[in-house]
Amino acid sequence: xxxxxxxxxxxxxxxxxxxxxxxxxxxxxxxxxxxxxxxxxxxxxxxxxxxxxxxxxxxxxxxxxxxxxxxxxxxxxxxxxxxxxxxxxxxxxxxxxxxxxxxxxxxxxxxxxxxxxxxxxxxxxxxxxxxxxxxxxxxxxxxxxxxxxxxxxxxxxxxxxxxxxxxxxxxxxxxxxxxxxxxxxxxxxxxxxxxxxxxxxxxxxxxxxxxxxxxxxxxxxxxxxxxxxxxxxxxxxxxxxxxxxxxxxxxxxxxxxxxxxxxxxxxxxxxxxxxxxxxxxxxxxxxxxxxxxxxxxxxxxxxxxxxxxxxxxxxxxxxxxxxxxxxxxxxxxxxxxxxxxxxxxxxxxxxxxxxxxxxxxxxxxxxxxxxxxxxxxxxxxxxxxxxxxxxxxxxxxxxxxxxxx
Numbered sequence: 001x002x003x004x005x006x007x008x009x010x011x012x013x014x015x016x017x018x019x020x021x022x023x024x025x026x027x028x029x030x031x032x033x034x035x036x037x038x039x040x041x042x043x044x045x046x047x048x049x050x051x052x053x054x055x056x057x058x059x060x061x062x063x064x065x066x067x068x069x070x071x072x073x074x075x076x077x078x079x080x081x082x083x084x085x086x087x088x089x090x091x092x093x094x095x096x097x098x099x100x101x102x103x104x105x106x107x108x109x110x111x112x113x114x115x116x117x118x119x120x121x122x123x124x125x126x127x128x129x130x131x132x133x134x135x136x137x138x139x140x141x142x143x144x145x146x147x148x149x150x151x152x153x154x155x156x157x158x159x160x161x162x163x164x165x166x167x168x169x170x171x172x173x174x175x176x177x178x179x180x181x182x183x184x185x186x187x188x189x190x191x192x193x194x195x196x197x198x199x200x201x202x203x204x205x206x207x208x209x210x211x212x213x214x215x216x217x218x219x220x221x222x223x224x225x226x227x228x229x230x231x232x233x234x235x236x237x238x239x240x241x242x243x244x245x246x247x248x249x250x251x252x253x254x255x256x257x258x259x260x261x262x263x264x265x266x267x268x269x270x271x272x273x274x275x276x277x278x279x280x281x282x283x284x285x286x287x288x289x290x291x292x293x294x295x296x297x298x299x300x301x302x303x304x305x306x307x308x309x310x311x312x313x314x315x316x317x318x319x320x321x322x323x324x325x326x327x328x329x330x331x332x333x334x335x336x337x338x339x340x341x342x343x344x345x346x347x348x349x350x351x352x353x354x355x356x357x358x359x360x361x362x363x364x365x366x367x368x369x370x371x372x373x374x375x376x377x378x379x380x381x382x383x384x385x386x387x388x389x390x391x392x393x394x395x396x397x398x399x400x401x402x403x404x405x
Contacts, residue, residue: 281361
């Protein structure tokens with residue numbers, strides 16, 4: 001029974017839903033009495049309301065039943081939705097022998113003991129004490145003499161991604177959860193946080209790839225298409241706008257101009273560089289925003305660093321292009337005057353585009369984050385399309401200024 005319960009709790013959501021349709025509510029209740037309350041609450045939330053209520057009523061352990069009801073009240077994306085109610089705690093005024101006796105009783109319901117939490121008579125969290133300190137202390141000592149009053153905890157309403165950041169930052173295996181009055185409610189273990197990190201990474205990967213909602217490969221064709229199509233449509237309109245923009249310049253400034261023909265050869269290079277630079281910059285900022293402790297500089301410091309890097313990269317790329325063009329200065333399709341202007345325009349444009357794309361790729365995710373949007377939107381199709389249009393504008397503006405058109 002215990003092995004079967006563990007297997008059920010580890011199944012993915014879709015498979016588990018199908019699997020549990022073969023069981024009656026009283027049979028599901030037997031499995032829920034064995035597994036931790038956080039896993040049990042996840043399973044209950046996947047059942048229909050009727051089956052869920054019957055299952056809860058079928059649980060013989062009233063404490064387990066109450067714990068599951070409490071956990072179902074929390075949203076999935078907050079600390080309360082991640083926590084398990086099973087933990088080991090003791091009163092600050094207890095003697096060591098009292099604490100050991102209670103640990104033995106409580107440990108039967110806790111799969112793994114990381115530490116013992118210390119509370120007052122109201123159940124408010126005061127600190128923690130390690131099992132080692134309890135074992136080596138004399139029986140007549142009191143918990144208040146050996147406990148550590150420094151303990152990191154989170155509110156039950158805290159967003160699960162913030163919980164994951166805290167556990168990563170302080171390298172915690174377990175994190176106590178309290179309410180707004182400081183009462184100890186439960187604990188979150190590292191395995192639950194790993195699931196959150198994995199889900200968040202998958203969600204951001206899909207957004208950065210231009211997929212608007214969380215989908216799986218076994219979803220319906222319509223759902224997969226609906227998730228991918230919006231950004232593709234936006235990309236199409238961006239491309240059409242770029243084509244009209246290009247046509248407008250050609251009609252107004254470059255019609256019948258030999259320089260325009262030579263410049264058009266380098267449009268793919270200009271647009272590809274703009275997109276690559278923007279994605280590089282935005283990806284670094286998105287990564288830092290997901291883990292603030294790893295990148296705590298101010299926005300101005302970030303921009304200064306990005307500006308310095310982009311100037312260096314822009315100079316290097318511009319020189320590479322300029323000297324590469326000099327190798328082909330004797331090609332028949334370019335006379336010397338056209339070649340000279342083309343080399344200057346492409347090189348200066350490339351430098352300017354690297355600078356602008358880097359700054360745009362840095363600022364956009366920061367602004368989205370401040371506006372409470374997912375900064376991952378600043379990567380992928382969004383930043384690529386935007387940078388392509390800006391790159392074209394810069395390219396032809398430089399052509400007008402230097403080309404003397």
